[in-house]
Amino acid sequence: MTQPATARELRARFEALAHVVTVPLHRYLRRRADADAVDDILAETLLVLWRRIEDVPGVTAGPVTDPDAVLPWCYGVARGCLANARRAERRRLSLVERLTRTAQRPQIVATDHSELQAALGRLNALDREVLLLWAWEGLAPRQIAEVSGLTANAVSIRLHRAKKKLAVMLGRKDGIPAGHETGEGRSNR
Amino acid sequence: VNDDELLAYLKAADPAAPPHAPQPDTHRLVEALMTTETKPQPVVIPARGRRPRLLVAAAATAAIIGGGLSWAVTAGGGDAAAPTNPSSVSLALAAPGTIVGKCAAPTTDSLRAYPLAFEGTVTAKQGDRVDLHVDHWFRGGTAETVHLDNDEQRSEASAFEIGQRYLVTAADGMVPMCGGTSEATAESESLFRAAFEQ
Numbered sequence: 001m002t003q004p005a006t007a008r009e010l011r012a013r014f015e016a017l018a019h020v021v022t023v024p025l026h027r028y029l030r031r032r033a034d035a036d037a038v039d040d041i042l043a044e045t046l047l048v049l050w051r052r053i054e055d056v057p058g059v060t061a062g063p064v065t066d067p068d069a070v071l072p073w074c075y076g077v078a079r080g081c082l083a084n085a086r087r088a089e090r091r092r093l094s095l096v097e098r099l100t101r102t103a104q105r106p107q108i109v110a111t112d113h114s115e116l117q118a119a120l121g122r123l124n125a126l127d128r129e130v131l132l133l134w135a136w137e138g139l140a141p142r143q144i145a146e147v148s149g150l151t152a153n154a155v156s157i158r159l160h161r162a163k164k165k166l167a168v169m170l171g172r173k174d175g176i177p178a179g180h181e182t183g184e185g186r187s188n189r
Numbered sequence: 190v191n192d193d194e195l196l197a198y199l200k201a202a203d204p205a206a207p208p209h210a211p212q213p214d215t216h217r218l219v220e221a222l223m224t225t226e227t228k229p230q231p232v233v234i235p236a237r238g239r240r241p242r243l244l245v246a247a248a249a250t251a252a253i254i255g256g257g258l259s260w261a262v263t264a265g266g267g268d269a270a271a272p273t274n275p276s277s278v279s280l281a282l283a284a285p286g287t288i289v290g291k292c293a294a295p296t297t298d299s300l301r302a303y304p305l306a307f308e309g310t311v312t313a314k315q316g317d318r319v320d321l322h323v324d325h326w327f328r329g330g331t332a333e334t335v336h337l338d339n340d341e342q343r344s345e346a347s348a349f350e351i352g353q354r355y356l357v358t359a360a361d362g363m364v365p366m367c368g369g370t371s372e373a374t375a376e377s378e379s380l381f382r383a384a385f386e387q
Contacts, residue, residue, distance in 0.1 A: 015219055022215040030205040042213060046222055048313075055315065080312055084322055088333070113202035135199035149352065167190040170198070 005054070013060075014053045018046060020067050021074045024137070028078050031136055033085065041085050045078045052077075072139065072146035079129070079147060119169040126150075127162040134159055278332040280305075280359050295369030300384035303358035305329035308373055308381070310354045319349045321357070327385035329359075337364060356381050 005013070025045055029038045049056060058069030120128055126148070133144045141159060145152040200206070300306065306328045309321030319337040323330070335357070337349070349355065354373035357364055364370055371377050 011223065018219045019215055022213050022218060026213040027205040031203065039213075043218065043222070046218055050222055052313070052315070084312065087322065087324065116198060116202050132199070135196055136203050136205070163192065163195055167195055170195075171190050 010053055014050050017049060017053070017056060017059050017070060017074075021049070021071060022046070024067070024071055025074060025078050028075055028137060029082065031132065033082055037085055037089070041078070041081050044081045044085070045074070048077050048081060049074060068143070071137075072143040075133070075137065075139075075147040076149070116170065119166055122169060123162055123165060127158055127165070130155055130158045131162040131166065278330060278334070279336040279338060280357075280362055280364050295371075295380065297380065297384040300358060300369045300381060303328070303360050303368060305359040306357065306381060306385055307335065308354060308356050308378070309335060311349050311351050314349060314351055321349075321355065324354065327381055 022042070026038065026042055029041050029045075033041055053059065056070060057073050058066060120131075123131065130144055130148065130150075133139045133147055134141075139147065141155040142152045144150070144155045144159070148155065150158070306326075307323050307330060308325045308327070309323045311319055312322045312334075313320040321335045321337065323333055323335055337357075355370065356373050356377050357370045358368040359365075360368070369377075369380075
C-alpha cells in the first residue's frame, strides 16, 4: 500500500482473491453453519473481504498465488461472520423454535459419526474450533493462530489438549474402528 | 488412539469432504457483489441535510432522538449481500483520553442522561474507525451495527479491541469518553440495566 490503488486495481485484487478463497470458505462454512445459512454467510464474508481488500495480508497488486498466505486471515473473517449470524439467529428465534431446531439439527450429517459428533460437542467451543481447523481445514498451529487470534503457542497447547480429550472420549467408548482408512491426503481445503 | 488415527477419523466425518461438496459459483458471487458494491470502503453518509435511504427503523429512531445523531448507511447495507445487516449507525468518538481510568465513575443518573445506549461487540477496527455489532440496545436504537469514527485522527479508538464487548453511550452523535462507555463487565452491565431497564 505505498500508493492508493485505483478502483480497477482493487477490483482485480478482489477477484483474484475470491477465486482462491471462495471454495475453501464455502467448505469452512458448510462444516459449521446450518445448510440454509451457508450462502448468506459466504456472501457476507466476501462483502467484508471486498471492503477490507487493502487489509488482507498476502494480497498485493499481482495475482494471488499463495492460498496459504491469504486463507487463514479469510477464515478469520468467515469465523466472525458466522459468529454474527449465530448471534442474530439466537435473537431472532423464540425459545421454543430454538429448542426444536437444536433437537433437529445434527452438526455432522452422517449418522455413523454420531459418536464423534457427541465427543466434539463435549469439547469447549474454542478447543473444538482449533481441532477442526487442524483436521478439516488442514491448518498448522501458526495459521490457526491467525484465524483465531490466539498465539501460536496457545494454539499448540489447545490443540494438544483437544486431541487428547477427544482421543480419551472416543477410546473409552471404543469409538475408532480398527484400521480406519485415511482416504485422502493431508490438505483438505 | 494416535494423532494419525484421530485425524483420519475426523476427516471421515468431514461434512464438506470434497466428493460431496457442491461448489459455490465464485464468478456469480463476485458479480453479484460488484453490481451492488462499487466502493471498497463503507460509505458513511451523514444525516444532516440528507435522510438515510431505505432505513425506516433508523429514521424513526432518529426522529425520536431529535435528529442530532449522525446516522449512516453502510454502502449496500440494505441489499441482498448483507441481509442480516439492514442498518447501521455511525457515531463519533469525542474528547481526548482513554476510555478507562480518567473519568468519574458513571452512575445510573449520569447514564440516563444519554438518549443512546447499547452493548456491542467490536467486529472490526481500521485506523480510527471501530465497527461494533450491537448485542443489545438499552435505549435509542434498532441498528445492528454501529460505526465509531474519530475524525480528528486521535488514538482513542485504540482502546477498543476486536472481539471485546463494550457498553456505549452517546448523545448528539458523539460518544463522550466520560459518558460511561467502558468494556462490558458484570458490574457495568448491571449498572446499565439499572439505569435503562428499571
